Each structure stands twice: as structure tokens, then as C-alpha cells.
Amino acid sequence: MRGEDIKDPSPPHASEDLRFIADSMLGRLSRWLRLLGYDTLYFPTIEDNKIIRIARSEGRILLTRDTRLIKEKGVGVKFLLLTSNDTVHQVLEVIKIFGLMAGDMKRCALCNGVLKNIEKASVQDSVPEYVYLNFSSFMKCTECGKVYWQGSHIRRFRDRFEKMISVSSESNQDMEETEN
Ligand SMILES: [Zn+2]
Numbered sequence: 001m002r003g004e005d006i007k008d009p010s011p012p013h014a015s016e017d018l019r020f021i022a023d024s025m026l027g028r029l030s031r032w033l034r035l036l037g038y039d040t041l042y043f044p045t046i047e048d049n050k051i052i053r054i055a056r057s058e059g060r061i062l063l064t065r066d067t068r069l070i071k072e073k074g075v076g077v078k079f080l081l082l083t084s085n086d087t088v089h090q091v092l093e094v095i096k097i098f099g100l101m102a103g104d105m106k107r108c109a110l111c112n113g114v115l116k117n118i119e120k121a122s123v124q125d126s127v128p129e130y131v132y133l134n135f136s137s138f139m140k141c142t143e144c145g146k147v148y149w150q151g152s153h154i155r156r157f158r159d160r161f162e163k164m165i166s167v168s169s170e171s172n173q174d175m176e177e178t179e180n
Pocket of ligand 1: 108109110111112113141142143144145146
């Protein structure tokens with residue numbers, strides 16, 4: 001077919017309904033996944049039984065490095081046992097297994113709350129002046145109130161993500177494999 005309109009160039013977010021819960025060792029991984037747009041629960045301290053209960057009742061994929069947790073309590077829970085101790089490698093493991101792509105910014109990196117677009121005028125007192133003057137689109141976490149903007153930190157994060165993916169596809173065999 002010829003002459004089609006150019007549609008939104010971003011790839012379809014096939015995995016956008018994936019939801020995760022990360023164990024208490026995986027705080028940095030959780031923040032990455034949230035910035036990529038994925039609903040990811042994380043509690044710095046949580047009992048094994050509780051994390052399993054949430055994963056099961058909410059249909060979340062449990063991300064963990066804890067073999068014992070899976071062996072003893074993981075019946076009926078979808079999980080990914082991460083092999084690496086390094087956050088970048090962990091992100092790559094999750095991306096590879098689930099085919100993740102960077103979706104829209106819609107989860108708060110700090111608390112996993114849903115982000116909502118807000119009027120520029122309403123953030124004047126809560127962001128630095130240069131941000132207010134230089135950016136036009138703002139979002140606010142509906143849970144903790146943190147304000148986000150499409151600034152350089154988001155761009156840097158996305159650049160890093162793209163770079164990670166391209167490096168990973170060049171050297172998939174070099175990924176760290178650790179026996180537990
Ligand atoms: Zn928040």
C-alpha cells in the first residue's frame with residue numbers, strides 16, 4: 001500500500017499491561033521500570049508472605065534474586081529470578097525476557113503513583129524558575145505530589161536506555177551469569 005499517513009513513530013507498547021512487584025533488594029530496578037512506564041510495586045521492607053500474596057492476588061510478576069523465596073513460597077506466582085547483582089544487567093534481563101520498551105512517562109519513580117498532566121500555571125511555585133521558563137508540559141504524581149517535566153533528565157534516561165539496548169543486542173552472550 002502506498003501513500004499511507006505516517007503514524008506515531010513510537011513502537012506499539014505490547015507489554016504495557018505487564019505489572020511487577022520487586023523484592024526489597026531491587027529498589028533501583030523498580031525505579032527504572034517505573035520510568036519506563038511500568039507499574040512496579042516495591043517496598044523497602046516487606047515480609048515474604050505479603051509480597052507473595054500481593055503478586056498472586058494482583059497478578060503481578062515477582063522480580064527477585066531470592067531462590068529460596070521462590071522455592072518455598074512461589075507456588076502459583078509468576079516470577080523472574082534475576083541472575084545479576086548489577087542494576088543495569090537486571091534491567092537488561094527484564095527487558096530481554098519481557099520485550100519491554102520505553103513507554104510514556106506515567107508512573108512516579110519514587111512511589112509508583114500514576115502521573116497526571118497538570119496546567120503549567122499550577123507548578124510555578126513548586127519547580128525551579130529556569131524549569132518553569134523553559135518547559136511547557138508538566139505532570140504530577142497523584143500519590144506523593146512530585147512534579148515531573150519532560151526535561152533533560154528524562155531525555156538522559158531515555159538515551160541511556162536506548163544505549164543499553166543496543167549494547168545488549170551486540171553482546172548478548174557477555175551477560176553476567178551467576179549461579180545461586
Ligand atoms: Zn509519587
